[in-house]
Amino acid sequence: MAHVILDxxxxxxxxxxxxxxxxxxxxxxxxxxxxxxxxxxxxxxLLRMIAGLEDVTDGEIIIGDTVVNDxxxxxxxxxxxxxxxxxxxxxxxxxxxxxxxxxxxxSKDAIAERITEAAKTLRLEEFLERKPGQLSGGQRQRxxxxxxxxxxxxxxLFDEPLSNLDAKLRTQLRAELKALHKRLSGTFVYVTHDxxxxxxxxxxxxxxxxxxxEQIGTPMDLYLQPASRFVADFIGSPSMNMLQGxxxxxxxxxxxxxxxxxxxxxxxxxxxxxKVDVGIRPEHLQATSxxxxxxxxxxxxxxxxxxxxVVHGKLTGQTDPLTLRLTGVHxxxxxxxxxxxxxxxxxxxxxxxxxxRLN
Amino acid sequence: MKxxxxxxxxxxxxxxxxxxxxxxxxxxxxxxxxxxxSFYLEDPFGFGSTFVGLDNYRDTLSGSxxxxxxxxxxxxxxxxxxxxxxxxxxxxVKADTxxxxxxxxxxxxxxxxxxxxxxxxLMAILLFDQRLGPFTHMAQFFGWDFTLGVNYWDTATAMxxxxxxxxxxxxxxxxxxxxxxxxxxxxxxxxxxxxxxxSRFFSVTFPLLAPxxxxxxxxxxxxxxxxxxxxxxxxxKGEPGNNPVTLVYKVFLDGFRGxxxxxxxxxxxxxxxxxxxxxxxxxxxxxxxxxxx
Numbered sequence: 001m002a003h004v005i006l007d008x009x010x011x012x013x014x015x016x017x018x019x020x021x022x023x024x025x026x027x028x029x030x031x032x033x034x035x036x037x038x039x040x041x042x043x044x045x046l047l048r049m050i051a052g053l054e055d056v057t058d059g060e061i062i063i064g065d066t067v068v069n070d071x072x073x074x075x076x077x078x079x080x081x082x083x084x085x086x087x088x089x090x091x092x093x094x095x096x097x098x099x100x101x102x103x104x105x106x107s108k109d110a111i112a113e114r115i116t117e118a119a120k121t122l123r124l125e126e127f128l129e130r131k132p133g134q135l136s137g138g139q140r141q142r143x144x145x146x147x148x149x150x151x152x153x154x155x156x157l158f159d160e161p162l163s164n165l166d167a168k169l170r171t172q173l174r175a176e177l178k179a180l181h182k183r184l185s186g187t188f189v190y191v192t193h194d195x196x197x198x199x200x201x202x203x204x205x206x207x208x209x210x211x212x213x214e215q216i217g218t219p220m221d222l223y224l225q226p227a228s229r230f231v232a233d234f235i236g237s238p239s240m241n242m243l244q245g246x247x248x249x250x251x252x253x254x255x256x257x258x259x260x261x262x263x264x265x266x267x268x269x270x271x272x273x274x275k276v277d278v279g280i281r282p283e284h285l286q287a288t289s290x291x292x293x294x295x296x297x298x299x300x301x302x303x304x305x306x307x308x309x310v311v312h313g314k315l316t317g318q319t320d321p322l323t324l325r326l327t328g329v330h331x332x333x334x335x336x337x338x339x340x341x342x343x344x345x346x347x348x349x350x351x352x353x354x355x356x357r358l359n
Numbered sequence: 360m361k362x363x364x365x366x367x368x369x370x371x372x373x374x375x376x377x378x379x380x381x382x383x384x385x386x387x388x389x390x391x392x393x394x395x396x397s398f399y400l401e402d403p404f405g406f407g408s409t410f411v412g413l414d415n416y417r418d419t420l421s422g423s424x425x426x427x428x429x430x431x432x433x434x435x436x437x438x439x440x441x442x443x444x445x446x447x448x449x450x451x452v453k454a455d456t457x458x459x460x461x462x463x464x465x466x467x468x469x470x471x472x473x474x475x476x477x478x479x480x481l482m483a484i485l486l487f488d489q490r491l492g493p494f495t496h497m498a499q500f501f502g503w504d505f506t507l508g509v510n511y512w513d514t515a516t517a518m519x520x521x522x523x524x525x526x527x528x529x530x531x532x533x534x535x536x537x538x539x540x541x542x543x544x545x546x547x548x549x550x551x552x553x554x555x556x557x558s559r560f561f562s563v564t565f566p567l568l569a570p571x572x573x574x575x576x577x578x579x580x581x582x583x584x585x586x587x588x589x590x591x592x593x594x595x596k597g598e599p600g601n602n603p604v605t606l607v608y609k610v611f612l613d614g615f616r617g618x619x620x621x622x623x624x625x626x627x628x629x630x631x632x633x634x635x636x637x638x639x640x641x642x643x644x645x646x647x648x649x650x651x652x
Binding site: 014051052053072073074075078079080082083084085086087088089090099100103147 | 555
């Protein structure tokens with residue numbers, strides 16, 4: 001078990017492509033960190049640099065108390081679980097798990113003991129003598145996790161381990177992974193593009209975009225106080241509504257056009273006249289009487305999900321899309337209108353030009 | 360596989376005719392003719408033949424010459440197959456890790472394949488020539504009095520070198536393709552599991568290359584046994600004398616130089632049986648030990 005420190009880590013590929021523009025963060029001992037972002041944002045590159053599979057162009061990576069930039073992957077005391085499992089197809093499950101330990105010159109008895117224990121944890125006992133080709137996707141991913149567990153490493157690295165599995169299995173393995181983390185109390189670094197996975201697993205999320213770290217925080221930090229329009233848009237499903245507004249003359253109001261104005265208690269950190277994006281999550285909008293209305297919605301279509309009803313429409317009299325999420329089952333017709341209201345603390349303001357949070 | 364229904368039942372056979380006729384004319388017919396001729400004593404000038412039963416086989420197998428040639432062929436085949444596979448594998452592994460200018464390296468390693476065997480033989484003659492050959496000079500520098508066409512084992516060395524050189528590119532191409540079909544993540548997993556490159560190669564990469572290697576082993580044995588005819592012929596410059604020959608070359612020598620068509624046919628038939636046995640043995644015993652994905 002160990003902490004991991006990234007000190008202004010950069011990655012530039014030989015062809016000049018800058019994959020990571022400078023990542024600075026500390027991962028505490030025993031923390032479950034999820035790196036999340038759209039594809040090509042540099043999250044996998046970052047993970048592979050921690051693993052030692054990619055060279056670090058600039059900066060330092062520290063695992064425990066050692067700078068590992070020039071340390072061989074096999075000597076970093078890490079274990080990695082890959083998206084496509086990366087099991088050795090010519091070895092049995094037992095041999096797959098034993099391979100790394102054998103190379104550490106561990107005794108046969110100790111290896112057998114560790115495999116027995118890991119197999120028990122992951123319910124793999126009956127598959128130990130099989131080859132990966134005879135296992136299902138979920139079983140293979142468990143073997144890959146087993147191969148990581150038996151090494152008892154300082155840091156566990158996961159590179160989108162659940163992406164190749166179907167939705168139901170994914171949910172199941174997600175829960176197992178969470179339980180595993182609790183059991184092992186190891187340091188986990190987990191890469192995914194799936195924000196639901198990130199939200200449900202992470203102690204802290206590092207959200208990345210185009211090689212930059214956008215925000216680091218607990219899942220609820222990211223949900224309640226997104227630092228930028230990108231984070232606001234990425235976290236939450238359906239994603240946050242973004243409406244256009246302008247900062248009013250006294251610095252406390254946002255003019256939404258259509259004669260509606262939002263008045264905030266605290267002054268907004270921007271010049272009057274600045275264009276802003278007003279972000280409101282679909283679940284934070286409530287139907288209200290027309291006198292208290294901040295927004296009007298004209299319905300285009302609805303999605304009935306059972307537990308929720310998602311209403312898609314447009315801001316009345318405008319073309320901006322607006323989504324509303326209601327709990328329970330509702331029957332709503334196309335063309336129907338709603339008067340909507342949201343508590344001010346659930347309204348997020350972002351500078352239209354820079355995307356930075358303003359309130 | 361998609362099943363196609365033909366409205367006229369004879370049509371599919373018509374489509375097979377070109378392929379079948381090639382096999383018939385160039386394989387079954389000569390094979391049958393060889394088997395027939397192996398039971399006859401043929402007049403070298405075509406004035407008739409006499410049925411002699413198994414005499415041709417008896418003569419061939421009891422002659423000390425045949426045993427000597429068979430023994431040499433075994434050594435030759437083993438050396439050629441081993442070195443052309445080993446060197447090609449080494450080159451493929453090294454070329455696979457090259458990042459900059461990978462394409463040029465690969466082309467440079469493959470182009471030998473485009474050289475016709477007679478040209479390769481000719482180059483070999485120049486290379487190993489007793490007076491002009493650079494190889495001969497180099498050997499002399501190290502105190503080895505290399506005499507192509509005079510010393511039995513010197514000639515054999517040249518034959519092995521040229522045959523290996525000619526076969527490396529095709530092995531290289533297959534090994535490189537085999538290496539590149541190993542998933543990157545599997546190799547990366549091995550990188551994390553094993554700090555020792557050599558041990559990593561033999562425990563992960565090599566077993567995963569086994570299907571390719573097995574296929575190439577068959578190809579290479581066949582090559583060394585049969586396709587080296589041109590190389591052997593050119594290195595002898597048509598004067599085999601006391602020089603080493605392979606079994607296939609002996610078939611040609613006895614039949615077309617010695618005029619013993621019956622004896623040479625008997626030798627061909629023996630070779631056919633050998634190939635059959637070899638193929639069965641390889642597929643039966645070796646395929647089981649090979650991991651296929």
